[in-house]
Amino acid sequence: MHLIKLAAACLNQTPMDWDGNQKNILAAIQQARSQQVDILCLPELCISGYGCEDAFLGAGLLQQALRVLLEIVPFTQDIIVAVGLPVLHQNRVYNTVCLLNNGKIGGFVAKRFLPGDGIHYEPRWFHPWPVEVQDSLQIGEDCVPFGDIYFNCGGVRIGFEICEEAWVARRPGTRLAQAGIDIILNPTASHFAFDKRETRKRLVLEGSRAFSSSYVYANLLGNEAGRVIYDGDTLIASNGEMLAAGERLSFASWRLISALVDVDRTRMNQARTSRFVGNPQACVHLDFNYPQRLPEKQSESKPVYPAWETGESLKQEEFARAVALGLYDYSAKSRSQGFALSLSGGADSAAVACLIRLMVELGVAEVGIENFCARLNLPQTELNTIEQLMPVLLVCVYQATRNSSETTRNAAEKIAHAVGAEYLELDIENMVSGYRQHIEQAIGRSLNWAQDDLALQNIQARARAPGVWMLANLRNALLLATSNRSEAAVGYATMDGDTSGGLSPLAGIDKHFIRHWLHWLEQNAPNSPGVNPIPALSYINTQQPTAELRPGAEQTDEADLMPYVLLNAIEKAAIRDRQTPWEIYCLLNSRFDYTAEQLLTWIERFFQLWIRNQWKRERYAPSFHLDDESLDPKTWCRFPILSGGFSHELKEMRKNALSQMGEEPG
Template sequence: MLRLIRVGAAVLNQTPLDWEKNFQHIIGAIEQARKEKVSILCLPELCITGYGCEDAFYANNTHEKAMEYLQKIVPYTKNMVVSVGLPLLVQNKLFNCAALIANGEILGFVAKKFLAGNGIHYEPRWFTAWTQKGFAFINIAGKEYKVGDLYFNVGGVKIGFEICEDAWVANRPGRALYHYGIDLILNPSASHFAFGKLEVRKRFVLEGSRAFGVSYVYANLLGNEAGRAIYDGGALIANNGSLLAIGERLSFKDFDVTSAIIDLNLTRLSQIQMHSFDVVEDGGNCVEIDFDYPEILPEANHPQEATWEHSKYIKEEEFTRAMMLGLFDYMRKSFSRGFVISLSGGADSSAITCLCRMLIDFGIQELGLEGFLQKLFYFKEIQNCQNADEIAQKLITTAYQATENSGEVTFNAAQKLAQALNVEFHHLNIDKIVKEYHRIVEEAIGRKLSWQTDDVALQNIQARVRAPGIWFFANLKNALLLATSNRSEAAVGYATMDGDTSGGLSPIAGIDKDYLRQWLRWLEKEGVEGKYKISALRYVNEQQPTAELRPKEHKQTDEGDLMPYHILDDIEELAIRDKRSPVECLLFLEQKHPQTERSQLKAWIDKFFKLWCRNQWKRERYAPSFHLDDKNLDPKTWCRFPILSGGFAKELQDLKDF
């Protein structure tokens, strides 16, 4: 007899501690799944509270509200099986749990066994890993429920869990679940976006389904949840090593459901053919309940082809879509009325301005004009806009702030780009303010300032004078000021504190300059899906990056001040990500750049290490940035380094002597 069941995985755009909105998204996903005839639905990890609650996980109110909203969700699960994630306090220990609910009844809670404590994750600070076999009891409204190492027999279908990190480790829980003859593994996750990470997820989902002879349902968070991490969704459903369905990624939606039909008989046949078997006593770890699954007729359109749309992007498109979603969510969740950017005509500010405009176009494309405006309901000034151009004029404010060292090339690039994107543009001349600072300081120190003796001070005052004006616009507009410094500059401190680092969000602080320039050329000439191009970027891409802070006769360029960006990025990867010594960096660079003299490579490595150590205090002061890959330098979430250190003095001497 056929045993066909439709299973689903939900992606949710949640916000930490936003109880009512998180609840509405959960209910919306359950109702969407119900319309699609889904019988078993997996919701993401910690979706009631939000994943990124930080130390608010310690608060009694967080635990109480999570339980309150769990009980509000229960009635919406009539004739369905639904898993939902929440923190649970058991015997004065906090556990990251998945509750399984069936037909309006809580069955029990599975606790996460392996906590994510690396990189941007800090789960062991708040949660205890469930390392023991068996279970404890928790009392909810006068009724006892099991919590711990459990699996469930729901109407003859055996369901087990791997919660996010559980599936990323060698000794994953699926190995034990296999011996209980599990039919279905649910994986509620909060797996942040990183370049190419989808392929890793697909591998552990497919391998888990094949090795354990099960169907596997993977759910994930979506969007910029708490500020730094961007979740890309990408729900996955697999069976016996075959991918049945894959959900849309990096969507602007509040929630979405991906579903597929699984054949339990085929699943069980694969386990029969595996032959290996260990007799396992469950020790009461199984929770059983009767449940009638809706009949799925054999003539229905069962074969499922994996939906690949929006799931497999080249890196440039992944970057584009992740940044658009991250910026949009950060703006609306902070209730900011648009973006403000100091548009210099260079690569960094131009890239950010393009992304701000693109999120409008792609947001409307996906949500429709009405849906896009509804997400910005608090921004009354744009509610009557009729198209993307009108929204862009009100949502994005830019300003080119000139001194005597600014050139026509950068002004032309800024103006042409602003016109092409149809954003508000201002041309401010701040030279009088800079000169007044010169006069005040010269009077105070009793001498004239000169480029021969005061180079850094004369450069930095120009960058800093730009900050009050651009903040002025942000305050006038009640908008979000975006800082424009990139990761290559952060690594060596080639940024002016309270200048180009000013802002409430530093969106590209995790992206190296060499890649950013490559992306701008791609956006000019190839574009998203080969269609969406911004040809006005040619005015930006034709230039050599320059801060334009020294007199024109100095012919200042960024790479002249530092080193070629591709070399800088190579050294950063070797020294910071891979933790190589200066001598080891040299040996690797000589292999990659054999045409460059050893003495030159030594000089660049020496400069990098010295500048890195001197400028940790700057990285500590950067506005929050998006985490996009394992090269992030954010000291608060990824790359910790002492503000004061020995500066690699001995290691650099070894390099000199090598």
């Protein structure tokens, strides 16, 4: 029995925050050393941060990353540490992992498979390292191995799969297994998405089983660079059995898990299942003395996952925790002093207010109110309870016009008080009337709803922006926009009105889900101590979504657009799955009980509005990436601002539908 203690640490890093990133790395190493860990895996590019984007191509960034690495080296006595950083080699930049061994640099493994889809853009900055090629890198007076290599540290073979490399068909682990690897380390920067942990668990478990090895997976944590949230997933498996798993979406700066693995056991499994075919990679031999160990009880039991990860409401929990963590990190790293929110009394702004309350409850429950406030640069000595903290952290303002109803005013007030925010009311009818009168005088005629409907609606929404911006400026607060993904798809938002803000927390999620989530939160809450349901949401959940911008009470979002459940289905089919209008019609006709003419009208409306409003999506405030249905044109869903507008495809859809019904096209 040859027992080795492995550890994986997640880190909440920030691009180019050299001091902060180094502090977190050293804290994780210190904790690992205190737990007598032999081998510690840290996340991908954790020295520089993953989201440096075009700054990766700056010489200064690469020099700083190497400086931090050299300052970390002395803290790795009696431990093996894998740490990620960008490296310049032969006038090319590579995404690498450096293995630090007992106070020395053992070598660099360069990433071979680079993701270039979705939010990932690695081929823009990095070169893929060619398979089975080895070289060396001069660092000061030392010449260290570099490239497609693995390590023999004191008789234990250590290899790497770096993030994307575990997701491709030709996993490096296959070749590593042929070389008799004992331990595979996977430093990763894997963004959060709903239900993604199950896929990661399968990759780790299958890797440890198929390669007859121990497998260590370490992810980044938190809202690193503004849009992407990392859930801090950490996993350790051996021979197809999960030994340790860390809690995701933590508010801490780092978290560490560890487990004992038996190298002799994995080797005997390899003896039964694998055939040695020679070394496809170069082996770097390093000295390391492992202590003699006895089995520990905790290594003999399977990991216990948090209750919220095993419940029936996983997506609701993940949404609450991911966006709450994203808001927390965004506020801390942008150095803002809390949030400002235009609270309309509708679902979207209520959801944002509730998410901030959940941010506070979840964060305080985990790290304590003193640490929570310190991270946000708030005066924690004066804030001893959540009730004292909330009005300092969030100001909500309801801004009424003559078209606003008592229903939404009452709902806004109830929600603001329920979450504990400071609540203000403004009557902006005089401002709206003033704008209207100025334009009427300029154009020489009166405006009316029959002729000027859109302009008269939009001026009400735009008139709300200056006041809430002023409140945000007075408090040095971050103004939060409230538009959701469904509105972004069809442009059902007033530019410079409800889209105003520095961050749009809901732009990555559809309205149909938001409404269901609010019903869930009315009676439930994330499964964590001190986190409670918000019964006041009943004032929101009993309403039909409405912009309240036309005279009278008959205006609703779904009457203006289409049922949200149908809009969501069209959006998924058209944008995520890239189906044609005719294919979408056939799909909806089999799923929904609407007339053919109604379906044709709504599909045509969706595509026409989608084409017309790409410029709005280009101007939206940054949003959080939550799933593979994002419409963010900067990181996920790129679409031309000007195009042919699907005119031929829409005509073809209507022609085919009428032909199917036995009717002649008009």
